[in-house]
Amino acid sequence: MMNRNTLLTHLTLLLAILGGTSSLADAERGRPVIDDSLGFKRLLSDRGTLLRGVSLSWDGGDPYGSQRKFMPSQASLDALARDYGYNTVHLYLEGDSSGNTDPVGYNVEDCDILVDRCAKAGLYLIITIGCNGENGAIHSMDFIQDFWRFYGPRYKDRTHVIYEAKNEPVHFTAAHWRPEDWDDQMTMYRTIRKAAPETMVLLFSYMGFRYEGAVADAIRNVTARGVDWNNAAVAWHGYETRQGIEACLDLLSRTPGFPATLCTEFWPGDTVPDPSIEDDESYNAAFEAHHTGWLQFQWLAANDAELPGLAYRLDRAGVVWTPDHPACRWPASGSPRIPADGAPVAIFDRGRERFVSAPGGGDLTSTLEQYTGDADDRFTLERVGPGLVAFKASNGAYVSAACETDALTPIATDVGPRETFRWIERPNGDVVLRSIGGGGHLVRSVTRELAGGLTLEILVADADHAGLAETNYVILDGRTPQSAPAAPASATENTPAPGPFHGRPHAIPGTIQFVDFDHGGEGVAYHDSAPDNIDGFHRPREGVDIQASSEGGSVVAWIEDGEWLRFTVDVERAGRFRLDVRHAGGEGTLRIEFDDRDVTGELRTTSTANWQDWTDSSVVVELDAGVQEMYARLGAGYNLRSATFTKVDD
Incomplete structure (x- = not known):
């Protein structure tokens, strides 16, 4: 007899075929399934697709209190599915840490809203417990159990909700886990399973997925103690070599009875292969080949400006899949035109x-x-x-x-x-x-x-x-002879000519955002140690690493020694100016030059609480009038937001 979820899935697909394409986006997703049709277990959506998506941080950041909570709009969630081809959001809902003294459930009202919005957008929602920077540890098992006793039954009947037991409960790789860590997994599994018998559960959440023998030992241990892999899977993070990860994935696929897996976090920079590494490959592409879903560790503050950059990097890496949303056209068509059966x-x-x-x-x-x-x-x-x-x-x-x-x-x-x-x-x-x-x-x-x-x-x-x-x-x-088809339409992009980012020089006095460096590319407008913008934010086609700012907008990040940025500026009149450089992070040095003249000497940044805790370092500089080229000569250890020039009375 067909169960209710299967029946709903078939009816939804039938409506899409008959032209009711909006039904796929508006209907709450059926429960994910464990499929073994290839001889090994895969975690798939109700439509037989891998889970792919982005992450959202509500746990307070690293450390707790450093990151605000942002609620994505319904339009933003709809766009994830319709415009970007994703089907999952990964939510760090609340944090288990010494710095988080809030009681369990402090985010419940917003979570109720997000659960409903994801359902309407046709997205799965994976809920987990964050670490607030205390990664690789369980601060309070009482908190974790109370969390799942509270949230577990609340969403147990929402078929699009998945529970991930705890983010990175143990440091490093599977080889660093001890038997008592497996005991903790069983405690969390039993707590969740009692609260939500039918909900998909993700266990382990390894920080680095490596060392096959240790992974196998952990799986066999919890399997013998009652974990049912027909409604559970192994979660892991990609902070390891691709070769090490693939060895573990190979193990799981070739060992009878071993579970399905899902990558719930990895470094965004690993989306595009590193040209300096022989035979390097996109992590996303490797996961696709292993029939394993992935969740990008981006969009944490629901900042939609990050999404075009991520799409650009996935394009560069050649990563492609068929979206679940029928109206989606990237990275491929959600409504592919497949010839009739037997054609x-x-x-x-x-x-x-x-x-x-x-x-x-x-x-x-x-x-x-x-x-x-x-x-x-x-x-x-x-x-x-x-x-x-x-x-x-x-x-x-x-x-x-x-x-x-x-x-x-x-x-x-x-x-x-x-x-x-x-x-x-x-x-x-x-x-x-x-x-x-x-x-x-x-x-x-x-x-x-x-x-x-x-x-x-x-x-x-x-x-x-x-x-x-x-x-x-x-x-x-194939019914008639024919010649070669026409070449596909190519989407060529106009590359801006070298010069000011806004088309005119930055005015001094005034504020210059460091992300608004000149057009011109590597070696002309900037020098960056790596070819790609890691986060893909603001200017995804440039090599300068840019990320979202806690103050809004974007900042230059992941700075290495010897990198530089060029800005075309126009100083209104010569004289003395106070220069305030806004920065966050650790201690480091930088210099500001105007037409190859060092105007600041060595300017030192001061340490702040974290990479998004902003402060200013100030110095008085002497500038000539007119249009000039300003260079920021950078060192490692900090993020940069802006340079503000204020005229000092003579």
Whole structure:
């Protein structure tokens, strides 16, 4: 008999197919599910998709009291699903720490509102307990149990709510956990399960997901003591090497009965691969290939200005998925145009600019300039699930991806995970195909070198970057012969000419925001030690690291020794000025130069309570009149907000 949640899901999908697309966004999500169709457990949404999203901090910050609570509007939450393709918000609701003396439930009224708003937006909400900077410890188990006794039953019937037991309860990796730490997990699990028998529970929340043996020991221990992995999963954070994380994910996928996982936090800078590291890869892309969801540690203050930067970095990393919201068009279409079941199709390879065929029923290759519709280049598309397809070649066999190193070949008599591909339709209409059971990667065309100087052009499922031509395909009507399709529309961006950020010099006297440095790029308008803006805030296409400010707006952050910023300024008249540099964080040094003349000498910053606790350091400077170039020569140890010049009476 079909249960209520399954029935609601099917009815919702039916309404979307019939044209009621708003129903998907407006309906409360069904409970997430543990799926084992690939031979290992995956945590999926009610629509069979991974959980992906951003985080929100209401626990008071690190330390407690350093960060205000921001309530996202309904419009902001709707945009997460409709404009950015996310389906989950991760909420640090209240904090367990020595500095937080508020009683359990102090955020309940706002949480009630957020639960309702997330439901209306079609988002899952993961609730957890923060650390207020005291990460790697449990301050009070009494607080934690009281928290779950209070909040657990309150939202136990809200099917879109998930409970994460406690954020980072133990320092470092799984190897640093002790048996008593496993005992704590069981205490929290039993408390939550008693309060909310049907709610999905996330355990462990490892600070660094590494050391497979220690992870396996912990899982076996709590499994033997009653944790049911059919309604629970392992949470972990990505503060580890990608290789270490992937080793743990491999362990879980190859060990029968081991649980599903979800990355609930990782460093935003790991979204884009580091070009200085050989074979480095986007963490998001790696998680996608392992069929593991992820929650970006951004949007903590519900500042929507962070979202375009995050989208830009995901684009740069080639991370792509099909959004749950049918009206979404980024990073792919939420309503992909998949041909009818049984339709004949031609497959055009953008990288090779050739049509795909299976000569003689052999390996797939892209060599044909024209599509003939004859046996070798004609495929039949079959729909095997929502957003999932299979391709049958003319020999009657299904195209199979045995693993990420083998060529795609039509050898299977039935459709299984290795013959299943997720259809992802990019904004330009091209399609990328993710192998489901053959390694989790994207299909691409490659050239293999053989003995004797021979080469072999084949298709394999080993890629993770959807922005490359060789991972993009055009699926065409296969009933008639045809030539290569037109090139996809390209979205070219206008790069501003070098010069003032606002189009005119900054006026002195006046206040200059450090994030408003000149246009011109690396080596001209600034120098930054890394190529990417870590948070992607304010100016995501520049290399300067910028983040949100507790005072509103944005600030320059993650400053390293030797970095600099250039500003075109116009000093109204020569004379003496008081310069107030607004900064936060630790002690450090900087210099301000005007046309290569050092006007400040070594200016020292003073320590503040945290990276968002702002103060001013002041100095009197002598300036010439006219348009000039001002350089801020920076050192490490602080964040910078603004430089204010005030005329001093002569």
